[in-house]
Amino acid sequence: MYPWKTLLTPNRELPTPVYLQLANAVIQEISAGRIHAGQKLPGTRALAELIGINRKTVIIAFEELVAQGWLELQPSRGAFVSEKLPLDRYRPIGEPASEEVNAETAFDLEVDTSLPILEKKPQKSINFTDGTPDVRLAPMDSLYRHCRFFARTRMTTRYLTYGDVQGEVHLRTELANYLNETRGLRCKAENVFISRGSQMSIFLSFKALLRPGDVVIVGESNYPVVDQVVEHLGGKLLRVPVDEEGVQVEEIRRICHQEKVRAVYLTPHHHFPTTVTLSAQRRIQLLEYAHIHRFAVIEDDYDYDFHYASSPMLPMASLDRSGSVIYLGSFSKIIAPAVRIGYLVAPLNMIEALNRLRKIIDRQGDSVMERALAEMLREGEVQRHIKKSLKVYHARRDYLCQKLQAELGEWINFRPPSGGMAIWAHFAPEIDLKLVAAYMKEEGILLSLRENWDYKNNGIRLGFASVNKDEIDRIVSTMKQAIAAFGIQSAKTAR
Amino acid sequence: MYPWKTLLTPNRELPTPVYLQLANAVIQEISAGRIHAGQKLPGTRALAELIGINRKTVIIAFEELVAQGWLELQPSRGAFVSEKLPLDRYRPIGEPASEEVNAETAFDLEVDTSLPILEKKPQKSINFTDGTPDVRLAPMDSLYRHCRFFARTRMTTRYLTYGDVQGEVHLRTELANYLNETRGLRCKAENVFISRGSQMSIFLSFKALLRPGDVVIVGESNYPVVDQVVEHLGGKLLRVPVDEEGVQVEEIRRICHQEKVRAVYLTPHHHFPTTVTLSAQRRIQLLEYAHIHRFAVIEDDYDYDFHYASSPMLPMASLDRSGSVIYLGSFSKIIAPAVRIGYLVAPLNMIEALNRLRKIIDRQGDSVMERALAEMLREGEVQRHIKKSLKVYHARRDYLCQKLQAELGEWINFRPPSGGMAIWAHFAPEIDLKLVAAYMKEEGILLSLRENWDYKNNGIRLGFASVNKDEIDRIVSTMKQAIAAFGIQSAKTAR
Numbered sequence: 001m002y003p004w005k006t007l008l009t010p011n012r013e014l015p016t017p018v019y020l021q022l023a024n025a026v027i028q029e030i031s032a033g034r035i036h037a038g039q040k041l042p043g044t045r046a047l048a049e050l051i052g053i054n055r056k057t058v059i060i061a062f063e064e065l066v067a068q069g070w071l072e073l074q075p076s077r078g079a080f081v082s083e084k085l086p087l088d089r090y091r092p093i094g095e096p097a098s099e100e101v102n103a104e105t106a107f108d109l110e111v112d113t114s115l116p117i118l119e120k121k122p123q124k125s126i127n128f129t130d131g132t133p134d135v136r137l138a139p140m141d142s143l144y145r146h147c148r149f150f151a152r153t154r155m156t157t158r159y160l161t162y163g164d165v166q167g168e169v170h171l172r173t174e175l176a177n178y179l180n181e182t183r184g185l186r187c188k189a190e191n192v193f194i195s196r197g198s199q200m201s202i203f204l205s206f207k208a209l210l211r212p213g214d215v216v217i218v219g220e221s222n223y224p225v226v227d228q229v230v231e232h233l234g235g236k237l238l239r240v241p242v243d244e245e246g247v248q249v250e251e252i253r254r255i256c257h258q259e260k261v262r263a264v265y266l267t268p269h270h271h272f273p274t275t276v277t278l279s280a281q282r283r284i285q286l287l288e289y290a291h292i293h294r295f296a297v298i299e300d301d302y303d304y305d306f307h308y309a310s311s312p313m314l315p316m317a318s319l320d321r322s323g324s325v326i327y328l329g330s331f332s333k334i335i336a337p338a339v340r341i342g343y344l345v346a347p348l349n350m351i352e353a354l355n356r357l358r359k360i361i362d363r364q365g366d367s368v369m370e371r372a373l374a375e376m377l378r379e380g381e382v383q384r385h386i387k388k389s390l391k392v393y394h395a396r397r398d399y400l401c402q403k404l405q406a407e408l409g410e411w412i413n414f415r416p417p418s419g420g421m422a423i424w425a426h427f428a429p430e431i432d433l434k435l436v437a438a439y440m441k442e443e444g445i446l447l448s449l450r451e452n453w454d455y456k457n458n459g460i461r462l463g464f465a466s467v468n469k470d471e472i473d474r475i476v477s478t479m480k481q482a483i484a485a486f487g488i489q490s491a492k493t494a495r
Numbered sequence: 496m497y498p499w500k501t502l503l504t505p506n507r508e509l510p511t512p513v514y515l516q517l518a519n520a521v522i523q524e525i526s527a528g529r530i531h532a533g534q535k536l537p538g539t540r541a542l543a544e545l546i547g548i549n550r551k552t553v554i555i556a557f558e559e560l561v562a563q564g565w566l567e568l569q570p571s572r573g574a575f576v577s578e579k580l581p582l583d584r585y586r587p588i589g590e591p592a593s594e595e596v597n598a599e600t601a602f603d604l605e606v607d608t609s610l611p612i613l614e615k616k617p618q619k620s621i622n623f624t625d626g627t628p629d630v631r632l633a634p635m636d637s638l639y640r641h642c643r644f645f646a647r648t649r650m651t652t653r654y655l656t657y658g659d660v661q662g663e664v665h666l667r668t669e670l671a672n673y674l675n676e677t678r679g680l681r682c683k684a685e686n687v688f689i690s691r692g693s694q695m696s697i698f699l700s701f702k703a704l705l706r707p708g709d710v711v712i713v714g715e716s717n718y719p720v721v722d723q724v725v726e727h728l729g730g731k732l733l734r735v736p737v738d739e740e741g742v743q744v745e746e747i748r749r750i751c752h753q754e755k756v757r758a759v760y761l762t763p764h765h766h767f768p769t770t771v772t773l774s775a776q777r778r779i780q781l782l783e784y785a786h787i788h789r790f791a792v793i794e795d796d797y798d799y800d801f802h803y804a805s806s807p808m809l810p811m812a813s814l815d816r817s818g819s820v821i822y823l824g825s826f827s828k829i830i831a832p833a834v835r836i837g838y839l840v841a842p843l844n845m846i847e848a849l850n851r852l853r854k855i856i857d858r859q860g861d862s863v864m865e866r867a868l869a870e871m872l873r874e875g876e877v878q879r880h881i882k883k884s885l886k887v888y889h890a891r892r893d894y895l896c897q898k899l900q901a902e903l904g905e906w907i908n909f910r911p912p913s914g915g916m917a918i919w920a921h922f923a924p925e926i927d928l929k930l931v932a933a934y935m936k937e938e939g940i941l942l943s944l945r946e947n948w949d950y951k952n953n954g955i956r957l958g959f960a961s962v963n964k965d966e967i968d969r970i971v972s973t974m975k976q977a978i979a980a981f982g983i984q985s986a987k988t989a990r
Binding site for chain 1: 509510511515519522523526563564565577579580595596597598599600601602603604606607608610611612613615618622627630631633635636638639640642643646647652653654655656657658659660676677679680681682683686690691692694695698703704720723724727757758774775776779785786789790791807808809813814816817818819831832833834835840841842843844845847848850851852854855856857858859860861862863864875878879881882
């Protein structure tokens with residue numbers, strides 16, 4: 001005998017009315033096999049009393065279940081579970097109903113395990129990244145104040161409906177002005193595409209460009225997520241060496257004489273990870289080869305706004321007169337990683353390709369936040385934030401360099417970078433950075449060791465922008481302890 | 496003689512310091528060919544006077560240009576544009592420098608024109624959509640108040656750094672509770688994936704599932720963006736008829752005996768566009784066939800929360816015990832299209848596949864807004880918003896049905912839908928809906944005629960949720976005028 005009394009504990013706090021809660025409970029029990037096809041249900045009066053609800057509620061629930069085909073009413077006999085539901089065929093007899101979603105799909109699923117899973121970070125640690133902004137400086141209050149403004153007035157509810165796939169037009173206009181003024185570009189709002197951070201610009205660019213087997217050239221060490229995108233899309237990655245003038249452009253030319261090159265990806269302002277700047281001569285040569293050999297240059301200029309000792313060279317996009325360059329940047333690096341607004345500047349046919357793709361991927365960005373950011377650019381608030389951050393990051397770069405030299409000078413070798421948010425440092429070969437990272441993690445400091453990194457020279461990026469002086473003190477002293485305790489593979493005397 | 500006086504108008508309001516503005520201007524002029532390789536620049540004192548800036552500023556600018564390789568200093572002779580820059584090779588002699596980004600890329604680009612471009616909507620029109628929520632009801636003030644809270648406190652700056660690819664954990668937890676309570680699911684936070692609206696859930700699901708040539712079954716009329724995604728990914732679309740019990744499941748079984756089916760996409764709560772509900776029996780049969788033939792069921796339940804006359808049947812996901820169903824929903828349909836937060840419930844291996852893909856597409860969603868929405872679910876604010884909207888939409892459905900019947904009863908045929916946000920209406924065959932839409936557009940009312948729609952029965956979705964009574968009055972009377980004026984292909988007497 002089924003325990004009807006426990007079928008339902010009505011909850012009047014829920015948005016679902018009680019009659020529906022009852023109907024749903026019956027469906028659950030039927031499909032779990034605890035109430036059988038053909039089984040008779042109690043009378044409405046009896047069930048109402050058992051559960052402690054109004055009889056009318058039970059009647060409406062039964063009507064609903066009949067309408068949906070779960071129950072059948074037999075005149076003067078009562079309500080029965082429908083015989084037509086093929087429940088017994090569906091659930092093998094004797095197999096208990098699962099109370100959770102299955103761990104595995106019933107259909108076959110091939111997971112692309114070449115794409116890495118991100119490790120979740122322990123909270124309350126100091127995250128010593130490979131170069132991210134300090135979110136404690138981010139003007140979020142102002143950003144959300146602007147968001148509220150643009151979302152609430154009756155005049156502007158248009159930001160709440162479906163918007164422009166290419167990105168909110170005020171942001172594209174302000175951004176075109178900003179890029180033309182600060183980077184010597186000559187773009188219009190039509191050339192600007194608003195993405196969700198550099199990551200989406202990278203993905204969409206390669207998605208539009210690559211067919212399986214197409215060749216993409218990158219630096220011999222490279223931003224790892226780009227490698228993942230190219231390989232996932234079936235592209236063929238070729239790597240060229242990087243020296244103190246940046247990526248070796250002559251090597252790219254040599255490859256062009258051997259095979260059709262589809263695209264070159266690089267970060268000319270500061271090569272990732274080594275922070276080397278691509279020389280003026282190589283920039284012009286690369287543009288020339290791009291024009292001749294008809295390949296795309298994807299210029300990822302994620303840290304252009306941050307320069308300390310020397311001034312930044314203008315981006316390659318400002319020199320491009322043939323339409324070879326796809327120029328990428330992001331507010332995730334300027335304001336905060338959680339502000340998922342990046343941008344891309346390109347000729348109109350490229351923008352069209354991206355608009356068509358974007359529509360089926362996620363339809364559009366966050367129009368309200370895009371509109372808010374446009375206002376902050378127009379008012380100069382973003383620019384003031386950059387100036388302020390630049391000053392803070394400059395001091396942090398100097399402080400970290402000085403501390404590393406003073407405390408770890410024996411073990412470490414680096415050149416202070418002219419800009420950006422990280423130092424590229426080489427540790428002495430006898431230091432095992434994985435052991436150092438493990439020790440530091442225990443002490444609540446996360447070192448950025450990416451899995452598919454080039455560790456050949458025991459190199460690592462040390463992101464100074466997001467950590468303050470106290471944190472730098474703690475990081476460097478912990479690193480020193482780590483090296484002393486565990487980090488050295490062979491005894492120092494064995495050198 | 497180059498007009499050095501006009502080389503630069505220094506602007507001290509810009510974030511870029513003046514020496515850099517000067518250096519950038521020189522680079523611009525060199526690369527535009529207006530200053531030539533080998534050309535001598537004026538002395539620093541002379542240039543400073545011509546432009547009206549400090550001589551020191553010119554000296555620093557020149558040092559910068561030398562460091563970057565643009566200029567060379569010849570002792571006691573002055574500064575010259577470097578001969579090493581291959582500018583003449585790069586820019587054909589006599590060709591003027593372009594002042595804009597090129598319209599076309601220098602590299603070949605094949606644009607997937609099967610993906611449509613969205614027409615931009617004229618502002619200030621009444622948008623009579625095919626079923627979207629009324630954004631004027633959206634609790635945006637509260638949403639952004641919560642966003643500000645979670646973004647600003649020092650404790651929670653963690654929402655501003657890189658977050659969980661799968662979605663913010665509080666939202667996944669609250670959502671699992673909400674779905675389990677209201678829809679009879681049995682999921683945990685680990686089974687929930689937060690996407691950017693249903694669109695991204697659809698794209699990622701098919702991206703994870705499909706290899707070129709894989710068969711996907713949809714209703715004979717279907718949500719058009721799904722067709723676009725499947726075809727873009729190289730899938731093979733097969734269409735099965737839809738009758739008053741929904742998609743014909745027996746037809747799906749028949750196909751399964753002929754070829755390997757990879758996935759079935761459907762909206763069982765209300766078939767898109769016809770609003771028909773899939774019957775209980777067909778649901779169970781479909782789950783059985785999915786289990787036997789190992790295909791995925793993608794259940795897009797975008798309008799579950801909106802039901803008027805009868806109660807909603809529980810989603811198929813609540814009956815799935817084999818792990819066949821991928822369940823989709825979205826807050827874009829509950830709050831506002833601009834709130835780009837959707838979700839997906841699936842077995843863990845599917846979630847893993849999505850996490851790996853998502854990382855290279857756009858890395859993550861908006862963690863701050865996700866956290867804010869979690870709080871609004873926890874506090875019951877989302878639920879109260881749904882209750883309120885439901886009441887408003889119910890009244891609007893009734894009002895639109897009544898007006899259509901009264902004013903256009905002669906020309907139109909429809910059944911009031913039991914839920915959702917749109918009526919599926921058939922117009923008399925002699926009415927040309929494209930002419931009607933054109934007329935209405937002139938009058939500031941946008942009718943939703945999708946390009947790749949099934950117009951066989953002159954059917955159209957009329958979205959009542961987003962328009963108030965005054966707007967409905969205006970819509971229906973304009974539609975009546977349109978039909979009278981232009982809409983009838985053949986004379987009425989010819990019937």
